[in-house]
Amino acid sequence: MRATAALVAAATLVAALAGAAAAADRPALRPEDVSYTYGAAPFAPAFTPPPPGSYELPPIDTVADHAVLDADGTETTLAAVIGDRLAVVSFIYGSCAEAAGCPVSTAALHRLDRLLAADPALAREVRLVTVSFDPARDTPARMAAMRARHAPRSDWRFVTTRDAAMLQPLLDDFGQGISELRYPDGTPTGVFRHVLKVFLLDRRRRVRNVYSVGFLHPELVLNDLRTVR
Amino acid sequence: MRPIALAALLVFLAASSVPADETCMSPYMPKLTGQEDYVYVWTLGVDGLGDGSDKLVTVGANPAAPDYGKVVSSTSVGGRHEAHHGGFTEDRRHLWLAGIDDGAIFVFDVAADPAKPKLVKTITTFEKDSKLAGPHGFYALPGRMLVPGLSNATHRDGRTGLAEYNNDGEYIRTVWMPNDAPYGYDARVQPRLNRMLTSSFTGWKNYMRPLGELMADPEAMKQFGNTMVVWDYHARRPLQILTVPGAPLEIRWALQPRHDYAFTAAALTAKLWLIEAQPDGTFAASAVADVGDPQKTPLPVDISLSADDRYLFVATFMDGTARVFDVSDPHRPRVVHEQQIGRQVNMISQTWDGERVYFTSSLLSNWDKTGDDDEQFLKAYRWDGATLTRLFALDFTAEKLGRPHHMHFGQKRFYANQLASVAVSDGGGS
Numbered sequence: 335m336r337a338t339a340a341l342v343a344a345a346t347l348v349a350a351l352a353g354a355a356a357a358a359d360r361p362a363l364r365p366e367d368v369s370y371t372y373g374a375a376p377f378a379p380a381f382t383p384p385p386p387g388s389y390e391l392p393p394i395d396t397v398a399d400h401a402v403l404d405a406d407g408t409e410t411t412l413a414a415v416i417g418d419r420l421a422v423v424s425f426i427y428g429s430c431a432e433a434a435g436c437p438v439s440t441a442a443l444h445r446l447d448r449l450l451a452a453d454p455a456l457a458r459e460v461r462l463v464t465v466s467f468d469p470a471r472d473t474p475a476r477m478a479a480m481r482a483r484h485a486p487r488s489d490w491r492f493v494t495t496r497d498a499a500m501l502q503p504l505l506d507d508f509g510q511g512i513s514e515l516r517y518p519d520g521t522p523t524g525v526f527r528h529v530l531k532v533f534l535l536d537r538r539r540r541v542r543n544v545y546s547v548g549f550l551h552p553e554l555v556l557n558d559l560r561t562v563r
Numbered sequence: 564m565r566p567i568a569l570a571a572l573l574v575f576l577a578a579s580s581v582p583a584d585e586t587c588m589s590p591y592m593p594k595l596t597g598q599e600d601y602v603y604v605w606t607l608g609v610d611g612l613g614d615g616s617d618k619l620v621t622v623g624a625n626p627a628a629p630d631y632g633k634v635v636s637s638t639s640v641g642g643r644h645e646a647h648h649g650g651f652t653e654d655r656r657h658l659w660l661a662g663i664d665d666g667a668i669f670v671f672d673v674a675a676d677p678a679k680p681k682l683v684k685t686i687t688t689f690e691k692d693s694k695l696a697g698p699h700g701f702y703a704l705p706g707r708m709l710v711p712g713l714s715n716a717t718h719r720d721g722r723t724g725l726a727e728y729n730n731d732g733e734y735i736r737t738v739w740m741p742n743d744a745p746y747g748y749d750a751r752v753q754p755r756l757n758r759m760l761t762s763s764f765t766g767w768k769n770y771m772r773p774l775g776e777l778m779a780d781p782e783a784m785k786q787f788g789n790t791m792v793v794w795d796y797h798a799r800r801p802l803q804i805l806t807v808p809g810a811p812l813e814i815r816w817a818l819q820p821r822h823d824y825a826f827t828a829a830a831l832t833a834k835l836w837l838i839e840a841q842p843d844g845t846f847a848a849s850a851v852a853d854v855g856d857p858q859k860t861p862l863p864v865d866i867s868l869s870a871d872d873r874y875l876f877v878a879t880f881m882d883g884t885a886r887v888f889d890v891s892d893p894h895r896p897r898v899v900h901e902q903q904i905g906r907q908v909n910m911i912s913q914t915w916d917g918e919r920v921y922f923t924s925s926l927l928s929n930w931d932k933t934g935d936d937d938e939q940f941l942k943a944y945r946w947d948g949a950t951l952t953r954l955f956a957l958d959f960t961a962e963k964l965g966r967p968h969h970m971h972f973g974q975k976r977f978y979a980n981q982l983a984s985v986a987v988s989d990g991g992g993s
């Protein structure tokens with residue numbers, strides 16, 4: 335259902351952008367302009383994740399603290415948002431309709447939120463954090479609305495930044511590259527090309543896993559949380 | 564098989580290739596669709612030819628551009644390291660390239676100017692970090708690089724493992740191959756099944772020795788792998804050891820949904836093998852076709868599977884030939900085209916749409932043919948489903964470049980983030 339919704343959203347976005355492009359005498363944005371190709375078919379996991387604790391997740395990297403705005407517009411830091419918890423940090427932008435992009439990531443976190451709610455002891459140790467990389471459009475109010483739509487049952491925070499200057503060090507530190515798709519005259523389309531990434535952080539802000547397309551399996555993330563708790 | 568023929572097979576078998584083609588890259592990495600602008604060729608330096616150093620050569624590949632089929636740029640890394648294979652990071656912005664002699668790893672930024680990749684980092688601690696030797700390939704994982712080794716730093720024989728680095732070039736861990744299947748070569752993940760396959764070759768002591776010397780050492784000739792390993796990828800835990808005689812090299816997972824299988828080619832025995840999931844979730848290996856006449860030791864060294872899982876291209880080094888198998892029925896591959904590419908051929912790279920196929924010639928510096936047979940080239944062909952038609956050829960000896968080995972594709976539009984419907988001629992970024 336969610337995959338269908340994402341496709342519909344993508345088609346809607348492309349249609350809207352195509353209309354805007356035509357009005358401005360610009361080439362139409364096509365689906366292949368928006369989405370990366372990762373494989374011949376969407377990722378559809380057909381396995382049972384290995385049991386928690388049956389494997390190791392050695393630290394991949396350590397991230398520093400960075401300023402962000404929480405959903406009520408208060409300036410804080412990512413470390414303060416996470417607190418003394420494990421964290422699953424997802425980078426998205428609210429206008430994204432890429433079939434293998436933010437909708438996939440957000441749907442996975444939604445599912446993870448429900449899984450965590452079913453394990454209250456673990457849920458008390460975990461904070462989900464959705465970070466926007468589109469500060470111009472994803473205002474704190476929009477992030478708050480996004481959070482309301484998902485009606486989290488675990489502790490799921492939505493944060494953004496004030497501007498590119500606040501955002502860029504955060505993206506650089508996590509290695510979350512983004513670039514805005516532009517019309518040939520250089521005008522931004524409002525669409526970002528980006529590799530979907532979700533990060534699992536332990537309490538020392540060490541990255542213990544990174545999930546992307548072809549790997550973002552909520553049950554697997556849950557087992558990873560149980561492994562590093 | 565006569566001992567000499569076997570020895571020759573074993574020797575030539577070693578050079579091989581890790582996939583560079585667009586259909587066989589990490590499933591965690593975005594693919595290039597549409598017309599490629601560049602082919603990046605990791606090239607072994609040759610003493611007395613040009614500057615003699617290993618280098619990354621960028622060749623124009625867009626027929627609409629004036630640099631089509633020509634050298635666009637060339638960046639030497641200094642010295643000869645036995646340049647072999649490479650791979651992009653998961654965001655495709657950096658290209659990691661390795662030498663399998665000293666284990667040096669060179670990281671190029673390809674995003675800033677796709678026409679002229681820039682060397683931005685050199686990692687000289689691979690052996691110290693991982694205890695492995697011979698970093699054979701780079702397979703992008705989210706935030707990391709998986710680096711299958713060929714050997715180890717202590718004994719430099721065939722016992723090896725899989726190293727992991729983060730995208731900043733910092734070492735994470737080494738996972739050793741199981742004791743009963745110690746050799747390594749290729750490593751490929753099917754994320755849908757959470758399964759990784761690894762294949763097996765030989766160690767530094769063998770692949771760096773001159774051919775004649777190696778062939779005269781019967782003990783050394785026994786030190787080649789005959790196994791593949793099925794892993795729980797997420798746990799990095801070996802689950803099964805499959806017997807695949809004759810040094811299984813390149814691994815290609817099928818790409819279509821519900822195609823739960825992979826192919827490999829055993830170089831010594833010149834056979835295609837199907838590695839297929841069974842109803843109980845285990846895997847079984849079966850030989851499904853000969854590649855040419857195995858008695859003539861053709862040495863299949865690289866394979867490439869089309870994105871629709873229909874065609875499997877196989878390059879055989881000894882006869883310099885490309886064979887195209889229809890593998891629509893993976894249990895019954897059949898040859899639908901056969902064409903000599905040169906006097907020797909090694910690597911194959913096909914585009915995502917399967918319409919263009921590129922070949923290079925070099926296997927290993929000490930194992931390439933000699934004299935007039937030592938052709939060193941990049942050749943581009945169009946594949947129309949029936950035949951290969953030459954598009955261009957670039958003579959790497961005449962250009963004083965060296966021995967071309969691994970290939971990767973570059974595209975200005977991919978990095979410029981502009982719309983495909985308008986020609987992008989300046990590579991300007993967003």
